[in-house]
Amino acid sequence: MPEDKKAFLGIMFECCRVYSRIYKNKEGTHYVGSCPRCGRRLKVRIGEGGSGNRFFRAR
Ligand SMILES: [Zn+2]
Secondary structure, three states, rough: OOOOOOOEEEEEEOOOOOEEEEEEOOOOOEEEEEEEOOOEEEEEOOOOOOOOEEEEOOO
16 A cells, blocks of 8 residues: 555644654544654544644644
8 A cells, every 4th residue: 555645644742742644544533643752642533633634733
């Protein structure tokens, strides 16, 4: 299966002020990942906040 270029979401983890990406889960319902510094888990429902929003702030 070819790589889906939209299969990730850019995240600013405000807990550690670090930018990272989180990726689609296998069900395709959420983007899931964790902060690369502190490991805090993040889950964002796909489609939340309208279309075309490729950037998200984690507070
Ligand atoms: Zn963090």
